[in-house]
Amino acid sequence: MNHKELIAGLAEKMGLSKLEVTSLLDATIDTFYEELGEGKTIGIQSFGNFEVRKKEERLSVHPATQVRTLVPPKLVLNFKQSSILKDKLKDTPRNEK
Amino acid sequence: MNHKELIAGLAEKMGLSKLEVTSLLDATIDTFYEELGEGKTIGIQSFGNFEVRKKEERLSVHPATQVRTLVPPKLVLNFKQSSILKDKLKDTPRNEK
Incomplete structure (x- = not known):
């Protein structure tokens, strides 16, 4: 959708x-x-919470060339589902697969 | 909020x-x-996508007792932010910390 x-x-x-x-x-x-x-943080009842989290900078190593790059810190929007949503999803047909 | x-x-x-x-x-x-x-999947322009993902069952080992428990598979609602949201967050003051 x-x-x-x-x-x-x-x-x-x-x-x-x-x-x-x-x-x-x-x-x-x-x-x-x-x-x-x-x-x-934004909390939506019976759905979940949205929260911005900071991902720290990290050193990335290219698998083939072994070149190291510093990945800068970034902000990521994190979603944590509520227990109500969790229960609702549990009952979906998709869980039967 | x-x-x-x-x-x-x-x-x-x-x-x-x-x-x-x-x-x-x-x-x-x-x-x-x-x-x-x-x-x-639900896509919201300039915000992101919501998608239900199945987390497979896994074996959990209790660190102290070494007791193994099978954690059943579960459905989790995953949120992936759009690039527009990513850019917006980049400009927030919180990123300066």
Whole structure:
């Protein structure tokens, strides 16, 4: 489900136009950017937590040439699922495989 | 920012009541559950992709007792940030530390 399909699906479910859903989704993502940009965690009930974590710099060695490169530190958005989501996923048919 | 603060923030930004935002957020999470439950990936432009991944069963050894336990396979919701989000985070003050 890509961005376009998500908007169409939400519009149908919410009884709103795609344009309205788009602006709602944009406002949500804006809020996420603002919060995460300040290093704050975002918790969504029954879904999970978003948190920015810093990955420290590290030395990478090229397997073939043995050339060492310093990989600079970077910020990564980490998602930790809630226990409710975990339980929901457990019941999905995919788990039977 | 917890669930309640997120709803208050979104309500203010969108010019909607908290009740309206709550039902919108619930509908969004419902859609996520449905899609992810079917093993589908969800892509949100300029944010990232959500994908359910199966973690295989593994043998865990207790460090002190050496007792081996089989950890059953489980489904985990994985989030991969988009390159746009990556760039945005790069510019946050937190990266200067």
